[in-house]
Amino acid sequence: MKKDEVPQDTSNLETAKLKELCYALDDDGNYTTVNSSGWDPKTIALNQAIEEINARIADAKRRVLKNKTSPIEYYMEFHKMDVSILASYVGMWSWRVKRHFKPTIFKKLSNKKLQKYADTFDVSVEQLKDITKHGN
Template sequence: MKKEEIPQDLSALGKITKEICYATDTEGNYQTGLSSGWNVKIDALDLAWADIKKRIETARQKVLDHQASPVYFFMEYRLMDLSILADYTGFWQWQIKRHLKPNVFNNLSDKNLQKYAEAFNITIEDLKTMTVHED
């Protein structure tokens, strides 16, 4: 691709950041150039975010149906997996799996709930009620 052909399609991240692309100049030498977005990439990211939103809503419904604890919802909301959450909380992964069960979660101490609240950057009350405050 030639330097003047670097895509400049405005994306959601286009106002925040730019991406470095490699392109050729008029003499055929490779140089870097900045791109504010590319429609193909924008479509792929939109599709990925739609999938993430669907996973979050599925998790919310499982909590409301008493099939999972609010920890599951916030793991999906914060894009975490067991390994990441274990690193943030200090719990073993098997402990977190247990805490995903509503009956186990309901018996957790405030000390343990506070570890989850800190990992998710929320309060204990927000954790219990699945309340999300947009940053």
């Protein structure tokens, strides 16, 4: 695409005063960089992804409040992680992290393990135990 054809559609980037760096051809046929405020198809896809993430966070929060899962699952979703990523951050096997999703198991975790999770999520142990204290 040529430099003057780079999309400048309204997007979330524009409202945040950000620009996306794109490559385009200049008048001499050489590649150059051009700032773009957005592109409608990309904006639609990004908005759909954000909606899906927010739905997963809300579902995890609802399940924690109903005692169906532990706060670890909520914080994992909130921080856009999956089990394997979280497991690597806390230095545990994935199956152990999944096991910690069970409220009965979570309540028995040692302070040392709770602190690992709290450090990973950048919250206090108190916030980890009670998601209503999380300032999201």
